[in-house]
Amino acid sequence: MNFDVIALIVLCLIWAIFGVIPWLVVAVRRRGGGMLALLPLAIVGGVGAAALVPALGARNVPAVLGSLVAAMAGGLALTLAGPYVAGRVLRFRSEG
Numbered sequence: 001m002n003f004d005v006i007a008l009i010v011l012c013l014i015w016a017i018f019g020v021i022p023w024l025v026v027a028v029r030r031r032g033g034g035m036l037a038l039l040p041l042a043i044v045g046g047v048g049a050a051a052l053v054p055a056l057g058a059r060n061v062p063a064v065l066g067s068l069v070a071a072m073a074g075g076l077a078l079t080l081a082g083p084y085v086a087g088r089v090l091r092f093r094s095e096g
Contacts, residue, residue, distance in 0.1 A: 011067075012047055018068050019046015019075030026079050034083075041078040049074025 023042035027035035050071035054063045 015047045015050040015067065015071040016043045017046075018050070018071035019043050022072055022076035023079045026076075035079075038079050038082045041082045042075040045074035045076075045078030046071040047074075049077070 019042050020039070023035065023039060027033075050067040053067040053070050058066055
């Protein structure tokens with residue numbers, strides 16, 4: 001297997017872990033409270049936000065560190081936005 005592919009897989013796993021950290025903090029703070037359904041959103045938000053950093057042109061060490069911060073921010077953003085969006089969609093469906 002090519003080294004670049006292995007490195008990309010490992011990097012995506014690290015981004016996913018960093019995306020889950022804010023979800024874990026919010027889940028502990030809310031004492032569970034339906035947070036398991038938001039775990040995939042935290043993972044996708046973390047990987048998606050972190051992938052934007054190198055895509056926007058950052059290279060080398062600043063790209064790696066910036067992508068880790070972006071992974072945490074993306075995971076937190078989708079974790080907190082998930083219940084709001086789900087509530088809006090369910091309310092819209094019940095009205096229509």
